[in-house]
Amino acid sequence: MSTARRAALIALVLLVLVTIPFVMPGYKTSLAIEMLIFATLAMSIDILAGFAGRTSLGHGALFGIATYVVLYYVATLGGSPWIGMLLGILAATVAAVVFAVLAIRTSGVYFLLLTLALGMIVWGICLRWASVTGGENGIRGAVAPPFLAQQSALYFFVLAIAAAMTWLMWRFVSSPFGLTLKGIRESESRMRALGYNVPLHLFIGFTVSGFFAGMAGVLYALFNSFVSPSTVALAQSVEGLLMVIVGGVGTLFGSLVGAVVIISLENFVSFYTERWPSVLGLMFILTMIFAPQGLLGWTRALLARRHARKRVDHSGGGTTHGSQSIP
Amino acid sequence: MDRRAFLKSAGAIAAVNAVASTGPALTAAHAQSGPIRIGLLAPLTGVVAAGGKEMVDGFNLFWTQHGRKIAGRDIEVIIEDDASNPDTALQKARRLVEQRNVHMLIGDLLANTGLAVAEYVKGNGTPYFIPIIAADDLTQRKRIPNVIRIAGYAASQMPRPLADYAYHKLNYRKVVTISQDYTFGYEQCGGFCQVFSDLGGQVLQQFWQPLNTADFSPYLAQIQDLKPDAVYAMETGADANRFIQQYANFGLKGKIPMLGAMNLTDQSVIRTLGPECEGIISSAHFCEGGDAPATKKFVAEYQKAFNILPSIYGFSMYSGAMWMAAGIEAVKGNVEDRPRFLDAMRKVVLTDSPLGRPVRLDAYGNPIYDVYIRQVKARPDGKYWNVPLETVPNVSQFGKMDPETFMKQPSYSRTFQGIKKS
């Protein structure tokens, strides 16, 4: 897509986003805030899954650690929200470092299981270390700074941060470092042969991804004013991963699409029936069978094919985007 | 789902319409017309799903008996499942208030779900009524103006008479407590332990297990090893079923007597159990085997509608609906005027309670009750129910302590159980 077209698209999206609190105040704006927060989480997962080829089931835990730290610091200890947020992001990043040290030694299914196990450990701690985390009761308290008390103010704040994070993540994956990650995804042995320090790249990639997950977690604390073990549970990682997959692994922006689709669908479906988990499960199944490259990946492939047909005279065809999907 | 479930339970009990189908004949002018939307949050899944289902049934039973109309306005009940989980409860509460524009919220079962929702409504002033959420502090140290405990009780209120009975009548001196690891558990155990230790009894050890514990064997082994005079067990829902079954299977039933929180021996638990639950002593304001004519009448009606004996959950929500009706009538249907409505709800005196005595709130917002020391006994038809052994009159949420003194001590928690250091 040409730069001019892309810029126009981004401007359009931003324009739409900016008008939401005015056009659809109340509950729908809350939904929009949730979508922005979970899109950020999903994008952080995509950094690893789509660009380094490592699918994680532990990012929900990283997300939730940040939320816990913010709520503990502000609601329980009575600290300032801003310091709390910084501590939250720091905590998630440190946790990501710990995860990374263990996880970069593995790949594929083992990576998945390892991040799952690490997430379970975090969940177990949050559940049983009741004196700090409140255990089953969780931690309650409005932690947003006073100027964000109003819903539209919170929305714009979240929008600004999410937009900034998206931009940062985009810069990160487009940078030479990001390209190296892509290379690792395509063929780890090749990258090693070329002299790249693969474990170091994966380590940094994981840590960066954890940073962004923590960012999302901090925003969630402001929005939800409550945290409980559910926030770090496996289900959180699973839903985040599904958003990435539905949108398109490796597309980054697909995660935005995925978040919007999943959250809208959940709200829509829940209005009529209790069977949302079945719908979610079916989505997983159908996406894996029919559209493993997700909505955005599928759209891109479609457009690429149309483009390729137009340029029949060019030999060699366009770039093969590899498999922009779950391997 | 909400409309569906609502219709389903309404249909199931439409047959009982024969009972008192005289709706309130109010034609006084009201500010608004249109239905009164009530958001009912109940755990339809999770560890206390059995109780949650009855919450819905009990609530709907009352409305169906009264033609689903109060003060000239229709009653619309929108049900959401809180999944026995505070995060879900919060999400559903938000949805009910912001998306479905309910006039008020009612329900929730587990204390942690109630606390999460209470925190939410603190911010937006929606009336939230809690006949079942028994978290002490909502009527003690952390009262919220728009959260009212209608027809409900405080967690530490009920076990105190039991501790007294255990010490004086049963002559127990050493107990062990085992409880679910959350607020309700801390408060029930705290109420029991404080009285028991003040009297001179000893609490040998306390066990706390996560909600939804499947395997109690590690705890049962330790309990047996400690050789207490009795065990005080605070369990709700599926945990209660499993605990009672495993207790018997491990041979502890004959050896160490069990005292229970009222939720442990509640109908929602014992109706699927056999002889393993017989003999457990608990204390509660509600006793389905009680003698009061109003109780007997209620139990009969409930059995006719649902084919089961009522549990605390069915009873409490029924009473809650009764209370709500009185409050709505008092403001002539104008629930939109929140301050007046909340005020009216606080002033309700429930004269027709199935308990057979009038129920009103104390100065801090919690009712005072006569508490039965009750025991699980077998009925001629093979089912089990609770039968009163003794009645302890006028028990308040503060027990025998003065309210202000009581509130100066910390809230019951894992670390503070009111146990006197000997």
Next chain:
Amino acid sequence: MSMTVFQALNGITFAALLFIVASGFTLIFGLMRIVNLAHGALYLAGGYVGLLVVQKTGSFFFAVVAAAMAVAMIGLFTHSVLLRFVTGHVLRQVLLTLGVALVLDDLALVMWGGDAFTVAVPEMLRGPFHLGTLSYPKYRLFLLLFGIAIFIGLWLLLHHTRLGALIRAGVDDAEMVDAMGIDIQRVFVYTFMLGSALAGIGGVMGGAFLTLYPTADAEILVFSLAVVIIGGRGSLPGTAIGALFVGLLATFGQVWFPELAYFVIFGPMALLLAFRPLGLFGRAA
């Protein structure tokens, strides 16, 4: 009776259940490299089927058989209909099974609701077994014996039948077996069905003393994962050791460090995954 012995019994009998369920998981994982995240849901499905059969016929034995057969069918469907679309893509298979788990779980919720159900055991297995001063639930002792029986049965299958030999060869090197002209697909199908059936049997056995409830599937799944990772992929003795390890850790963890109970199980699992993913007894492909 010494508390430690008592707790050890608790751990070992729980381990028996873990073994039954995890053995199915490790067969599928070892042979087909598929991490079947629906394994827990299969456990629950088997439990509910067993519950129904006991309620209708009063026979625990039939319940176990029926559960095994019913869940084997679900396994057959999952493998031969659904997973067929994503052969060769390991991660996709994993995520697809996750979807299956979500659907199965919800279906169970629709059919049985949110309550916890107990599968009724035969009268002679109820209550405690007394030996002097010690009393221990008869059922749990029975479960231990049953677990041992399953171990012996599976061992005989793997080492004294042609199918077993093919499975073992396949665990070592599935491509070779295929290259030798043997219909490895058939072996895959049977293994998947067997693995699923074991989960179903586990559901009935577990449902009798742990009860069946909507989140039981996730709980048994993560335990199975821990057992298989620790014990080693595709190894029967490894699964037994892993089950003992996890069962004892879970019990003693609750007693000695209740706060760290989950860490005690998933910590070793994480460390093994990081440093020795094949587990204690797994063999490299």
